[in-house]
Amino acid sequence: MHEGSNRPTDNRPTENCPTEKRVCLSGTGVTKVFGAGSRKTVAVDHVDFSFNEGEMISIVGESGSGKTTLVKMLLGLTSVTDGDLYFMGKKRDIRTRRRKKAYWKGIQAIFQDPFSAYNIFKKIDSVLLDCVHMRGGRHLPHEEKIRMISEACGFVNLKYEELTNKYPFELSGGQMQRLMIARIFLLRPKILLADEPTSMIDACSRATILDMLMKLRAEEGMTIVFITHDLGLAYYVSDRLMIMEKGVIVEQGAADEVILNPQHPYTKQLLSDVPKLTEPW
Amino acid sequence: MKNIFKQAFHSPRFVIGFSIFACILLTMLIYPLLMPGNPLEMIGLGTFFRPGTYVSVYDALDADSRTIKLSDADDNRLAKAMSDADRISMMEWLAVAGVPAEDIDLRDTHGLISLWKKYYDPSVRPEGMTKAKRNYYERLNNRLVAVTRADTITMLSPDAETGEMEERGRVAKTDYVNVSDVTNVRRLPLGTDNFGRDMLKELVSACGTSLFIGLVAGGIATFIGLLLGLLAGYIGGLLDDFIMFFTNIFTVIPSFVILILISFSIDQSQRGALTTAVVIGLTSWVWTTRSVRAQVLSLRNRDHVNLSKLSGHSLSRIVLTDILPYIASYVVMAFILQISSGILAEAQLSLLGLGPKTTTTPTLGLMMNWAMLYSAHINGAWWAYYPVILTIALITFSLNLMNTGLDQVFNPQLRS
Numbered sequence: 001m002h003e004g005s006n007r008p009t010d011n012r013p014t015e016n017c018p019t020e021k022r023v024c025l026s027g028t029g030v031t032k033v034f035g036a037g038s039r040k041t042v043a044v045d046h047v048d049f050s051f052n053e054g055e056m057i058s059i060v061g062e063s064g065s066g067k068t069t070l071v072k073m074l075l076g077l078t079s080v081t082d083g084d085l086y087f088m089g090k091k092r093d094i095r096t097r098r099r100k101k102a103y104w105k106g107i108q109a110i111f112q113d114p115f116s117a118y119n120i121f122k123k124i125d126s127v128l129l130d131c132v133h134m135r136g137g138r139h140l141p142h143e144e145k146i147r148m149i150s151e152a153c154g155f156v157n158l159k160y161e162e163l164t165n166k167y168p169f170e171l172s173g174g175q176m177q178r179l180m181i182a183r184i185f186l187l188r189p190k191i192l193l194a195d196e197p198t199s200m201i202d203a204c205s206r207a208t209i210l211d212m213l214m215k216l217r218a219e220e221g222m223t224i225v226f227i228t229h230d231l232g233l234a235y236y237v238s239d240r241l242m243i244m245e246k247g248v249i250v251e252q253g254a255a256d257e258v259i260l261n262p263q264h265p266y267t268k269q270l271l272s273d274v275p276k277l278t279e280p281w
Numbered sequence: 282m283k284n285i286f287k288q289a290f291h292s293p294r295f296v297i298g299f300s301i302f303a304c305i306l307l308t309m310l311i312y313p314l315l316m317p318g319n320p321l322e323m324i325g326l327g328t329f330f331r332p333g334t335y336v337s338v339y340d341a342l343d344a345d346s347r348t349i350k351l352s353d354a355d356d357n358r359l360a361k362a363m364s365d366a367d368r369i370s371m372m373e374w375l376a377v378a379g380v381p382a383e384d385i386d387l388r389d390t391h392g393l394i395s396l397w398k399k400y401y402d403p404s405v406r407p408e409g410m411t412k413a414k415r416n417y418y419e420r421l422n423n424r425l426v427a428v429t430r431a432d433t434i435t436m437l438s439p440d441a442e443t444g445e446m447e448e449r450g451r452v453a454k455t456d457y458v459n460v461s462d463v464t465n466v467r468r469l470p471l472g473t474d475n476f477g478r479d480m481l482k483e484l485v486s487a488c489g490t491s492l493f494i495g496l497v498a499g500g501i502a503t504f505i506g507l508l509l510g511l512l513a514g515y516i517g518g519l520l521d522d523f524i525m526f527f528t529n530i531f532t533v534i535p536s537f538v539i540l541i542l543i544s545f546s547i548d549q550s551q552r553g554a555l556t557t558a559v560v561i562g563l564t565s566w567v568w569t570t571r572s573v574r575a576q577v578l579s580l581r582n583r584d585h586v587n588l589s590k591l592s593g594h595s596l597s598r599i600v601l602t603d604i605l606p607y608i609a610s611y612v613v614m615a616f617i618l619q620i621s622s623g624i625l626a627e628a629q630l631s632l633l634g635l636g637p638k639t640t641t642t643p644t645l646g647l648m649m650n651w652a653m654l655y656s657a658h659i660n661g662a663w664w665a666y667y668p669v670i671l672t673i674a675l676i677t678f679s680l681n682l683m684n685t686g687l688d689q690v691f692n693p694q695l696r697s
Contacts, residue, residue: 077587101593108591117584121606130592 023089024223025074025107025191026050030083032069032247043069045247046083051191051223056214058226058234058255060270061244067227068112070244071193074225075109076100088190105134108189112196114176118168124179125164128152131186152182156212174205181212184222191223192216198233210237232274235259243267285610288690295686301679305488305672312485320486321643324467325477328655329662332472332480337465342436342450344458354454355429360390362428367421371397374418377407394425472664474648475655484668487643491624492676494558494637494644498623501562503616506569511600513570514577521574528570536564540626544635554637554644561626569615576608610691614684621680628673645673 032044044066051057061067072078074085076094085092087103094100111117118127128149132138137145150160156178168176177197184192194213198206214237216222228234234241235255242252243266251264262268289295313320363371368387375385378400386392403419433453437446460466471480513524531539543560544552580586581604589603624645630636631646632653648669652658657665 072587075587075591077590097595104591104593109587111584111588113584117588119585119589119603119606122602127588127592130594134593 022053023050023086024053025085025087027074027085028083030070030073030085031081032066032073032078033081043247044073047244047247047249049242049249049252051225053190053223054217054221055240056217056224056226056238057240057242058228058238059242059244060228060231060234062229062270064246065244066247067229067244068195069247071109071195071225071227074193075107076103101134104189105187106190107193108184108187108191109193109195110177110180110184110197113200114173114180115168115200117180118176120168122167123164124166124168124171125149127179127183128186131183135187148186149182152185153179155185155215156182157208158182174201174208177201177205177209178212181209181216184216185220188220189222191225193225193227195227196229197226199228199230213237231259231270243270285690289687292686292689294682294689298679298682298684298686301675302683305676305679306492309485309489309492312482316482318482320482321476321478321641323477324479325469325473327477328473328475329657329660329665330469330473330477332470332664333468334460335467335469336460336463340464341458342452343464344462346452346456346458348453348455349457350455356390356394358428359394359425362424363390368393370417370421374407375400377410378405397422397425471668472662474665475651475657480664480668483643483648484645484672487645487648487669488672488676490554490637490642491627491645491673492620494554494561494627495620495623495676497555497558498561498565498626499616499619499621501559502566502619502623503569503612505562505566506615507573507612509566509570510573511577511604514574515581515596515600515604517578517581524570525574528567531564531567532571536567537626537629540564540630541633541635544630549638552636552638554642557627557630557637558623561623561630565619565622565626569612569619572615573608573612576611577604580604580607610687614687614691617680617684617687621677624673624676645669 026049028048030044030047030049031042034041034043047070059067059070069078073080076092087106092103094103118124129145131152132140132145132148137148140148146160153160153163158175158178163171163179171179177200180197192213197213198209201209210233213224213226217224226234226238238255240253241255241258242249243258243264244250245266251258251262251267258267259271262271290299371393372385372387375396376382380396380400385396401418401422403415403422406415433451435451436449438449439445440447469479469481471484474480474483509524509528513521513528540561543564544557547556547560586599586603589599594602627636627644628646628649631644631650634650636646636650637644649666652662652666652669655665657663
């Protein structure tokens with residue numbers, strides 16, 4: 001993987017169209033502290049970043065490096081201890097429920113564990129219907145809603161007829177995660193935060209999930225923030241890499257630059273830890 | 282939901298608990314239909330009538346009598362006339378009279394009586410025997426002779442006008458009537474209590490009242506506990522601190538003490554079954570709050586809740602659809618336990634005389650209280666308190682059994 005010869009370059013619109021580079025989400029000095037006093041834990045420590053429209057950014061780091069906490073803050077699910085977040089050029093304001101809802105129309109997420117991401121008491125249809133309603137389709141005729149949902153299912157190679165009236169536990173992990181992507185397809189947010197979407201999925205489904213994320217970006221021009229602990233995978237899919245260690249972004253830059261010319265010792269160590277097929281361990 | 286019901290009925294514990302509870306409930310519903318009337322009607326003049334069938338003596342005289350000759354009829358009459366102490370005294374006399382000890386069998390009434398007839402002589406004055414003792418033997422002998430005398434009893438009733446006694450009939454020792462021919466027969470399977478009320482009727486009625494108290498108390502406690510637990514757990518922050526502050530205070534002060542104080546401060550005339558139930562409910566929500574809060578705390582950061590938030594759902598909708606179903610099984614089990622502890626709390630309160638007012642409705646606790654106040658345990662009136670204790674035990678046992686059965690259904694790890 002060091003050579004970067006096997007990276008797909010065909011589906012990266014940003015490299016070809018540099019004019020599109022508008023910042024859609026950025027943060028300065030973003031910090032999250034859990035606890036207080038002697039039990040204080042700094043999960044995310046003064047992180048600066050900016051995501052451009054249509055970009056695919058990977059945040060790479062080991063477990064406990066603060067990736068998921070950062071995602072939760074970006075989503076507005078956890079409060080930010082310190083620092084500012086800017087969404088579409090303006091300071092993020094999600095103090096009321098109405099504003100939060102508007103914010104979530106622009107930013108959505110796929111979670112790590114598809115098995116715990118669904119309410120086990122609700123049928124799958126309700127999850128997808130919620131998305132149609134959130135996009136303002138509450139008063140559409142029922143057939144139109146079904147058509148939109150079927151289209152979304154078709155996008156992720158699932159048949160709506162086979163899914164309707166089923167409960168989440170009747171699906172496989174890969175199907176559940178694909179359904180999550182169908183949800184994103186229906187919502188069409190500006191930014192998608194994918195928090196290790198492939199780590200709980202078997203290798204075959206993994207490639208499918210990644211392809212679908214790529215397709216989302218290619219077709220909808222979505223900004224995708226990809227959280228992973230797998231540097232090889234991150235290099236494979238993304239334009240830009242951010243390496244996180246103990247709540248701090250130690251290195252960031254274009255994917256090729258970071259991989260081919262790592263500066264920080266942690267990045268070098270991560271690179272040497274990537275298993276290679278051709279070399280002995 | 283259907284599945285859970287099906288699974289619950291596969292659990293033997295739940296099935297046993299449910300059957301006991303269903304039997305109690307059915308008895309409560311059906312018995313008043315078979316035996317209508319006020320359960321607190323005082324039918325017996327006197328305290329603590331033994332359980333049994335009571336036949337009207339007056340009507341028995343009018344019933345067709347048949348002659349049945351039974352060889353052991355006299356022996357039975359004699360046996361009833363002799364107490365254990367009498368038998369021992371008779372043995373002492375026989376021993377003095379020179380009968381060898383191995384010939385005397387205390388249990389054998391017939392043999393004892395024939396020996397007695399043979400050896401008893403009122404003119405004999407055994408050495409060292411007091412006059413009082415000799416008089417006692419004479420009285421005993423007279424009594425036994427009276428029992429075996431082959432007499433008929435003549436019934437007389439005064440003439441309404443002249444006041445002269447007229448013979449109405451004679452009853453021979455061999456006269457029998459069929460119980461079903463007697464017009465007035467009253468079965469008192471559990472006897473009567475200190476006020477002369479039918480214990481069984483009272484018990485069935487008390488069972489209903491106690492269950493009602495348990496249900497209301499459990500409902501109130503579960504509702505408050507659930508509401509506070511959900512709010513504290515899901516909203517968190519200052520509200521959580523505030524709710525937990527109060528919950529901790531109530532946890533530290535024993536709720537039974539509060540219960541006694543509140544009940545004491547409510548006037549006796551104001552204390553109905555409902556008031557008592559509400560008071561019990563208001564003092565027993567603490568543990569439900571704490572455990573619901575703990576469960577909600579672990580649920581609120583789950584991905585499905587986050588997803589629901591991201592889908593723009595309101596707080597109430599998230600709590601109702603994403604949190605509540607996940608803890609519903611726990612709440613059901615807590616509710617069942619609250620019912621049983623509500624029934625127990627009522628029994629405890631009433632035993633102390635702080636239960637519902639005593640004139641209109643019986644409760645299980647009140648029945649215990651009455652039995653205690655009228656010293657049923659000293660009088661040997663076991664029927665006044667054992668059935669009540671057994672009923673309380675059965676209700677709480679069946680509820681707890683159902684609870685553990687459900688526990689096994691909801692937590693498959695506990696299945697052995």
